[in-house]
Amino acid sequence: MLLDNELLVWLALAVPFLGTALVPVVAKAGAKARAYFAVIIGFLTAGLVLLILPEIWFGRTTGLSYSFDWMPSVGLSFSVYIDPLSVLMAIIAGGIGALVLLYSVKYMEKDVGLSRYYGLVLLFIGSMIGLVFVDNLLILYFFWEAVGFCSYALIGFYTTDPKASKAGIKALVVTRVGDIAFLIGIFVLASGAMTALKVNFMQALSIQYLAHSITLIPAGTLAIAGFCFILGALGKSAQLPLHVWLPDAMEAPTPISALIHAATMVNAGVYLMARTLPLFANTVPGWTETLIWVGGLTALLAATMALVEPDLKRVLAYSTVSQLGYMMFGLGLVNFSGFAASTFHLLSHAIFKALLFLGAGAVIHAVGTRNMYQMGGLRKEMRLTFVTMMFGGLSLAGLIPLSGFWSKDFILAGAVESGNYLPLIVIVATSVITAAYTLRMLNLVFFGHSARTTTTHEAPWQMTVPLVILMVGSLISWMIIGLLTRTYVAFDLYERSLTLMQFIRETFQTWAVVLSITAFLIGVGLFYVRKRYAQNKIGSATIRIARSGYGFDTFYGWIVLGSKWIAARFRKIQTGDLNINIAGMALGFILLVFFALLLRWVI
Amino acid sequence: MGIELYLGFAIAILFLGIYCIMTKKNIIKSAIGISIMVKGGSLSFLVAGGTTAQVAVVLIIIVDAIVAAVLLSMAVNVYRHTGSLDFDALKRLWG
Numbered sequence: 001m002l003l004d005n006e007l008l009v010w011l012a013l014a015v016p017f018l019g020t021a022l023v024p025v026v027a028k029a030g031a032k033a034r035a036y037f038a039v040i041i042g043f044l045t046a047g048l049v050l051l052i053l054p055e056i057w058f059g060r061t062t063g064l065s066y067s068f069d070w071m072p073s074v075g076l077s078f079s080v081y082i083d084p085l086s087v088l089m090a091i092i093a094g095g096i097g098a099l100v101l102l103y104s105v106k107y108m109e110k111d112v113g114l115s116r117y118y119g120l121v122l123l124f125i126g127s128m129i130g131l132v133f134v135d136n137l138l139i140l141y142f143f144w145e146a147v148g149f150c151s152y153a154l155i156g157f158y159t160t161d162p163k164a165s166k167a168g169i170k171a172l173v174v175t176r177v178g179d180i181a182f183l184i185g186i187f188v189l190a191s192g193a194m195t196a197l198k199v200n201f202m203q204a205l206s207i208q209y210l211a212h213s214i215t216l217i218p219a220g221t222l223a224i225a226g227f228c229f230i231l232g233a234l235g236k237s238a239q240l241p242l243h244v245w246l247p248d249a250m251e252a253p254t255p256i257s258a259l260i261h262a263a264t265m266v267n268a269g270v271y272l273m274a275r276t277l278p279l280f281a282n283t284v285p286g287w288t289e290t291l292i293w294v295g296g297l298t299a300l301l302a303a304t305m306a307l308v309e310p311d312l313k314r315v316l317a318y319s320t321v322s323q324l325g326y327m328m329f330g331l332g333l334v335n336f337s338g339f340a341a342s343t344f345h346l347l348s349h350a351i352f353k354a355l356l357f358l359g360a361g362a363v364i365h366a367v368g369t370r371n372m373y374q375m376g377g378l379r380k381e382m383r384l385t386f387v388t389m390m391f392g393g394l395s396l397a398g399l400i401p402l403s404g405f406w407s408k409d410f411i412l413a414g415a416v417e418s419g420n421y422l423p424l425i426v427i428v429a430t431s432v433i434t435a436a437y438t439l440r441m442l443n444l445v446f447f448g449h450s451a452r453t454t455t456t457h458e459a460p461w462q463m464t465v466p467l468v469i470l471m472v473g474s475l476i477s478w479m480i481i482g483l484l485t486r487t488y489v490a491f492d493l494y495e496r497s498l499t500l501m502q503f504i505r506e507t508f509q510t511w512a513v514v515l516s517i518t519a520f521l522i523g524v525g526l527f528y529v530r531k532r533y534a535q536n537k538i539g540s541a542t543i544r545i546a547r548s549g550y551g552f553d554t555f556y557g558w559i560v561l562g563s564k565w566i567a568a569r570f571r572k573i574q575t576g577d578l579n580i581n582i583a584g585m586a587l588g589f590i591l592l593v594f595f596a597l598l599l600r601w602v603i
Numbered sequence: 604m605g606i607e608l609y610l611g612f613a614i615a616i617l618f619l620g621i622y623c624i625m626t627k628k629n630i631i632k633s634a635i636g637i638s639i640m641v642k643g644g645s646l647s648f649l650v651a652g653g654t655t656a657q658v659a660v661v662l663i664i665i666v667d668a669i670v671a672a673v674l675l676s677m678a679v680n681v682y683r684h685t686g687s688l689d690f691d692a693l694k695r696l697w698g
Contacts (some may be wrong), residue, residue: 161688
């Protein structure tokens with residue numbers, strides 16, 4: 001080993017944060033120095049995480065676990081626990097983060113406030129790596145909040161654009177609903193563990209400790225905590241009914257969209273579910289079914305919304321929501337290879353979605369609009385972007401032999417094996433629509449005739465190099481399945497170790513593969529008959545409803561209006577008069593003492 | 604009877620301070636009210652007794668001095684801005 005493992009882990013955690021702190025200092029040396037400094041820090045972080053990989057993935061059976069006394073007086077120690085899942089997530093966050101930073105160098109060149117931009121991106125990557133490394137739920141929650149904050153600040157990066165600011169606030173408020181549920185869940189779980197296992201508060205928050213002794217905790221406590229955790233993940237991963245923030249988050253600069261959708265923010269929810277599977281999957285009745293149904297319905301509804309969206313980035317946003325639904329669905333099938341399939345899909349999705357977003361960024365950068373109906377015919381003008389985005393899109397659609405096909409099929413195979421046919425139908429229908437909307441998107445952007453008067457040119461190398469790297473990734477990333485399952489088996493996360501050949505053979509032996517290929521072909525067919533369908537009555541009504549997002553935004557609008565109305569009624573007691581405020585304080589103080597005395601007297 | 608008497612006295616001083624802030628509109632008078640309130644608090648610490656309490660009281664006195672200095676400097680600035688020492692002059696901050 002080149003470096004001591006413990007040092008490596010702490011460095012991987014510390015470097016992005018140090019980078020954040022140093023960005024404004026380096027900015028004194030010029031804008032270019034600042035941009036490349038951030039890129040170097042990004043690649044350094046990715047490299048450090050990559051160095052941890054061999055240690056975990058070859059030959060170990062338990063995770064690396066280190067601890068550092070943070071606040072000894074309350075027993076809070078910063079403990080990390082690193083297993084294959086953590087490393088996988090950290091590599092996705094670090095690797096895609098680094099590529100996004102490189103891409104940003106040219107894409108963001110002409111914007112102002114870039115110290116804020118690069119600082120926040122590094123903070124974002126660092127928080128995500130922290131989130132997947134830590135073992136203590138409370139510290140995980142700190143990073144969870146940090147990730148939420150960074151996404152808020154970066155979505156609203158263009159502070160002069162009121163739409164962007166509003167989108168940022170929306171993202172913060174909507175995910176907050178889930179965050180509060182998650183926090184409640186943490187405390188319920190910890191208090192249950194404290195009484196049942198007779199341990200102190202900090203011990204009761206350790207995920208690994210809880211996983212070993214979960215059966216001793218009362219079922220009721222576990223159920224409350226489990227469903228609170230699901231709510232938290234729904235907010236973070238933009239699942240129904242808390243998905244509304246993600247499409248609006250498209251006001252962010254495009255590299256940020258790629259980062260949020262592929263590497264950091266939304267994966268946190270899936271990670272939380274994957275991490276807490278051993279806690280709840282077999283102890284809380286209905287927990288996995290909830291994941292299956294929420295994931296399946298989200299996947300289907302989001303796919304239909306992507307089908308009718310005219311905005312290129314919003315199509316991709318809905319497609320992310322839909323694919324995250326797939327992952328949740330997969331995690332729900334935990335007893336049927338769900339864990340391996342879902343995390344495998346997370347990897348493929350991260351790669352092809354980052355590719356699609358960065359490609360879309362190159363297109364938008366060149367054309368200057370996000371409306372797909374104003375693009376068209378770009379395949380000749382932006383040849384490299386066209387080729388790479390085709391790979392990303394077809395991977396998303398599930399074409400053999402791109403990575404998206406293998407991972408989606410793995411999830412489908414689990415669903416077939418489970419024998420639960422209603423959700424299976426939902427997820428196959430989603431596959432059909434996925435293929436259709438992907439083709440529609442690629443067709444509108446690259447084929448047909450250009451309605452534009454000006455011609456465009458290919459993007460500079462800083463933008464195309466990440467595209468090519470990600471394209472290669474979407475071609476070959478599925479080949480690690482053998483390694484992935486072998487490591488999972490070593491860590492007792494999954495029961496069957498598959499070699500690559502075995503995986504291919506098994507894929508073609510179940511009839512899930514027939515389903516996924518048929519779904520792809522029907523999707524292509526759907527794409528060809530789209531015009532005829534859109535013109536009849538049912539078709540146009542469906543399109544109208546799907547374009548309005550199934551009324552979720554309207555519903556939340558009413559809630560906001562209601563709370564504003566209540567707040568306006570309370571406005572009157574906020575006089576701003578110091579004397580009255582102090583009188584209120586004194587009154588409260590007296591009441592507090594009075595109640596304390598009363599309580600004492602009664603008991 | 605001893606300790607209750609002292610505590611009662613401390614609470615009386617505390618409420619004297621609160622009453623002062625509650626009724627007076629003048630910034631300087633309010634600052635004096637806050638100081639009186641803090642004196643009531645530190646007196647109750649002394650009544651509780653022990654060396655820790657004495658350490659706490661020394662700290663409170665220091666903090667109180669700083670608070671008073673900040674308040675009075677704010678008062679000076681308010682006077683420069685509005686030409687009056689009345690809190691109502693600041694009411695246009697009420698949004």
